[in-house]
Amino acid sequence: MDWFYIQGILMLAGINLIAVLGLSLLTGFTGLFSFGHAGFMAIGAYLGALMTVSPTTSPAGLGLPFAVGVIAGGAGAGIVSYFIGRITLNLKGDYFCIATLGFGEAIRLILNNVQLFGGSRGWPGVPYKSTLPAIIIVDILAVIFLANLVRSRHGRNMIAVREEELAAQIAGVNVFKYKMIALVVSAVYAGVAGVFFGHYMTFIQPKMFSMTKSTELTIIVIFGGLGSISGSVLGALLLTALPEILRAFEIWRLVFYGAAVILIMISRPKGLMGGMELTPAGIRKARNERKARVQALKESKNSQNGEVGVG
Amino acid sequence: MADILEIRRLTKRFGGLAAVNDVSFSIPEGGIFGLIGPNGAGKTTIFNLVTGVYSLTEGDVRFRGKSVIGLPPFKIADMGITRTFQNIRLFKNLTVFENVLTACHLGASYSILDSVLRLPKFRKEEKALVEKAERLLSIMGLTERRDLVANNLPYGMQRRLEIVRALALDPKLLLLDEPAAGMNPDETEQLMRLISRIRDEFRLSVLVIEHHMDLIMGICERIVVLNFGIKLAEGCPADISKDPKVIEAYLGATEEA
Amino acid sequence: MIQFMQQLINGLSIGSVYALMAVGYSLVYSIMSFSNFAHGGVIMLGAYFGFFALTLLKLPFILAFILACAGTTLLAILVERIAYKPLRERNAPFLYFIISAMGASILLENIVIATIGPTFRTYPAVIPRTPIQLGALAVGRLDLIMFFISAVCLTGLILFIEKTKMGKAIQAAAYNIKACALMGVNTDKIILIVFGLGGFLAGVAGVFFGMKYTVYPQIGNITTKSFIAAVFGGLGSLPGAVLGSVLLGTIETLVAGYLSSQFRDLIAFVILIGVLIFRPSGIMGKNTVDKA
Numbered sequence: 001m002d003w004f005y006i007q008g009i010l011m012l013a014g015i016n017l018i019a020v021l022g023l024s025l026l027t028g029f030t031g032l033f034s035f036g037h038a039g040f041m042a043i044g045a046y047l048g049a050l051m052t053v054s055p056t057t058s059p060a061g062l063g064l065p066f067a068v069g070v071i072a073g074g075a076g077a078g079i080v081s082y083f084i085g086r087i088t089l090n091l092k093g094d095y096f097c098i099a100t101l102g103f104g105e106a107i108r109l110i111l112n113n114v115q116l117f118g119g120s121r122g123w124p125g126v127p128y129k130s131t132l133p134a135i136i137i138v139d140i141l142a143v144i145f146l147a148n149l150v151r152s153r154h155g156r157n158m159i160a161v162r163e164e165e166l167a168a169q170i171a172g173v174n175v176f177k178y179k180m181i182a183l184v185v186s187a188v189y190a191g192v193a194g195v196f197f198g199h200y201m202t203f204i205q206p207k208m209f210s211m212t213k214s215t216e217l218t219i220i221v222i223f224g225g226l227g228s229i230s231g232s233v234l235g236a237l238l239l240t241a242l243p244e245i246l247r248a249f250e251i252w253r254l255v256f257y258g259a260a261v262i263l264i265m266i267s268r269p270k271g272l273m274g275g276m277e278l279t280p281a282g283i284r285k286a287r288n289e290r291k292a293r294v295q296a297l298k299e300s301k302n303s304q305n306g307e308v309g310v311g
Numbered sequence: 312m313a314d315i316l317e318i319r320r321l322t323k324r325f326g327g328l329a330a331v332n333d334v335s336f337s338i339p340e341g342g343i344f345g346l347i348g349p350n351g352a353g354k355t356t357i358f359n360l361v362t363g364v365y366s367l368t369e370g371d372v373r374f375r376g377k378s379v380i381g382l383p384p385f386k387i388a389d390m391g392i393t394r395t396f397q398n399i400r401l402f403k404n405l406t407v408f409e410n411v412l413t414a415c416h417l418g419a420s421y422s423i424l425d426s427v428l429r430l431p432k433f434r435k436e437e438k439a440l441v442e443k444a445e446r447l448l449s450i451m452g453l454t455e456r457r458d459l460v461a462n463n464l465p466y467g468m469q470r471r472l473e474i475v476r477a478l479a480l481d482p483k484l485l486l487l488d489e490p491a492a493g494m495n496p497d498e499t500e501q502l503m504r505l506i507s508r509i510r511d512e513f514r515l516s517v518l519v520i521e522h523h524m525d526l527i528m529g530i531c532e533r534i535v536v537l538n539f540g541i542k543l544a545e546g547c548p549a550d551i552s553k554d555p556k557v558i559e560a561y562l563g564a565t566e567e568a
Numbered sequence: 569m570i571q572f573m574q575q576l577i578n579g580l581s582i583g584s585v586y587a588l589m590a591v592g593y594s595l596v597y598s599i600m601s602f603s604n605f606a607h608g609g610v611i612m613l614g615a616y617f618g619f620f621a622l623t624l625l626k627l628p629f630i631l632a633f634i635l636a637c638a639g640t641t642l643l644a645i646l647v648e649r650i651a652y653k654p655l656r657e658r659n660a661p662f663l664y665f666i667i668s669a670m671g672a673s674i675l676l677e678n679i680v681i682a683t684i685g686p687t688f689r690t691y692p693a694v695i696p697r698t699p700i701q702l703g704a705l706a707v708g709r710l711d712l713i714m715f716f717i718s719a720v721c722l723t724g725l726i727l728f729i730e731k732t733k734m735g736k737a738i739q740a741a742a743y744n745i746k747a748c749a750l751m752g753v754n755t756d757k758i759i760l761i762v763f764g765l766g767g768f769l770a771g772v773a774g775v776f777f778g779m780k781y782t783v784y785p786q787i788g789n790i791t792t793k794s795f796i797a798a799v800f801g802g803l804g805s806l807p808g809a810v811l812g813s814v815l816l817g818t819i820e821t822l823v824a825g826y827l828s829s830q831f832r833d834l835i836a837f838v839i840l841i842g843v844l845i846f847r848p849s850g851i852m853g854k855n856t857v858d859k860a
Binding site for chain 1: 666789
């Protein structure tokens with residue numbers, strides 16, 4: 001394996017990570033499942049391409065700098081998600097899932113029919129701008145932003161929504177607002193990931209952003225562990241690299257992938273990290289929780305003889 | 312003393328069935344009120360109506376003179392009404408401390424940008440929230456269990472934590488839905504003292520639904536009795552325990568739901 | 569007018585096959601409250617079972633048809649046992665079921681790609697392509713058969729649910745499965761039967777889709793339509809699933825016929841969005857209230 005090949009895997013993993021981090025906020029911290037985030041990636045990829053593709057090629061773009069593309073892609077996805085959220089965030093559980101699935105597919109089908117962007121044949125000539133350092137910088141910024149958001153009253157409110165929606169409301173949390181914030185932030189992340197993806201592939205096509213891609217992102221979040229940023233990072237690295245390393249098995253790798261997903265669900269549903277963070281503070285917290293549990297167990301054993309059963 | 316909560320001709324129908332029918336009563340500031348009645352009498356429905364979980368069919372609910380009709384639950388909570396649930400609804404996977412800290416959020420106003428950039432406003436307010444949560448835990452004797460995940464708490468402690476979480480919102484009116492359910496006499500006794508203490512220390516009013524008559528008779532200044540969604544009686548504990556209608560509803564009920 | 573009638577008949581026939589899928593999906597939803605995304609994989613394999621029974625085993629059509637349905641019945645049960653049962657036993661939240669279903673869907677699709685290959689295969693011409701003349705209308709034989717058999721299957725299912733003891737137990741489980749378990753009903757058996765029924769109907773739908781279009785590993789994606797149809801009709805309601813499917817099939821065919829076939833797939837999503845905005849509980853769905 002040469003450096004060029006490894007670099008390619010790292011870049012793909014880094015791009016996936018951006019989208020996965022966003023989805024981690026929505027799914028892992030706020031408890032909403034989406035099967036449509038590939039749609040937001042598509043919006044990002046196409047808006048990004050529209051900004052940067054040279055005006056002389058066909059389909060033509062505006063020939064603006066890459067940074068403009070990144071901002072436009074993220075903002076565009078965020079704005080669209082806001083309107084989708086207005087409609088879907090009041091829906092419960094499965095309805096929300098199916099609604100996001102529907103919107104994701106609708107975005108893809110619309111792009112299939114917009115000849116201005118090449119329709120289903122795709123859009124070639126996207127400049128190669130996604131360098132590894134650029135991706136790493138965005139990843140780091142994305143992690144810092146997310147970690148700081150999650151460890152604030154805003155993040156705690158989102159977690160409260162995930163844990164017990166009604167109790168959150170009664171505790172004064174504007175559930176709809178926090179679901180919306182999580183959705184929009186996750187869509188912006190997906191949009192930015194889409195821009196980088198397009199400028200890595202140098203060619204975009206609606207079918208790259210199908211439901212399978214959405215599912216892949218959600219699976220990475222689950223694999224890493226709901227409510228764990230470090231889990232999402234590990235998940236994105238492992239699950240992007242693994243299929244590439246398994247290339248030798250080519251046609252069988254997705255079979256393993258599917259089997260692995262079922263296996264994780266039925267054997268270790270908390271994912272790799274299970275809500276724990278791989279940071280000094282995170283490890284300390286996990287240790288304290290364990291200590292408290294052990295102590296509580298001891299106490300209950302000691303007092304069992306003297307007390308009448310409770311509950 | 313002024314009334315903190317006024318319920319006027321409150322009615323809630325599910326389909327054709329009236330779960331609460333034309334009920335009126337008022338709670339004075341600082342009072343401890345009891346709400347009793349057989350199962351299905353509409354007690355919890357009244358809590359759901361007052362906290363905005365259900366929308367009412369007719370009538371009015373006024374809190375400190377202002378109507379709360381049509382407001383979403385989080386706004387009503389913000390105004391100063393909060394509650395606990397019959398079937399405990401904690402943030403189960405969070406620690407005791409996190410449960411309380413989350414509910415302290417109304418005391419801070421820093422924005423998302425403040426938190427993402429860790430600006431001074433964030434640091435200052437966050438520190439105050441942590442202090443407040445810790446103070447509450449220590450007042451309520453939960454400091455030792457600070458790091459225990461809520462789900463692993465003993466049952467009685469879970470009920471207590473739910474009350475602490477409610478207090479974190481600095482409510483003016485606290486609604487307790489069967490706080491003594493599943494508790495042994497010893498724990499019920501403790502809970503009674505706790506409720507009186509909370510009322511005095513936090514200067515709030517309490518409305519409590521309970522089946523344990525000892526608790527109700529022991530701490531409530533006034534009691535409202537419901538049966539089949541209708542107000543059957545209202546009065547001080549001594550009168551209520553002698554009221555023939557109440558005795559019939561509880562003991563001689565030939566048509567109990 | 570004649571063209572309209574023609575389109576209407578096509579729409580009804582496609583809609584009835586959507587109904588076969590949507591009913592299977594809705595049945596599982598009504599009992600277990602999660603979207604069984606693996607349903608598409610079962611339908612896809614139904615199409616392949618039928619195809620190989622006809623081409624490799626050279627069975628007569630009826631036998632091939634029965635074999636395909638038997639295969640999908642077993643397959644659906646197998647998926648339940650492997651991917652969902654362990655979760656059920658642990659009382660896992662519904663999202664784990666959904667993800668496990670997604671895993672099963674990926675697994676089934678890619679096993680087929682890895683072993684049979686990604687190519688499109690055409691069913692042998694079992695049913696003549698020449699249409700039947702009904703007055704001025706020319707109706708495809710396959711369309712007629714599809715409509716007829718689907719209607720028979722759906723009627724059979726509804727009779728089973730309404731009239732038999734087992735069907736009553738299924739209804740009770742859909743109302744409250746936990747209470748059923750407490751009352752001593754064998755819920756494991758109910759779930760097995762529900763998956764079996766869904767699998768059987770998936771087999772019928774798979775063979776029809778294979779015959780109407782072609783067979784390929786991604787044909788299961790067509791179940792997205794049945795999810796939409798089920799939401800359209802009201803999630804968890806069987807009559808709703810049938811009505812939603814027939815309406816969706818008809819609207820799609822009319823749109824393809826009168827506007828443009830490009831909008832054919834898009835219209836399903838437009839309907840989905842419309843329903844979600846104006847009537848999230850669907851045409852016949854029940855509104856649930858979270859009890860405090």
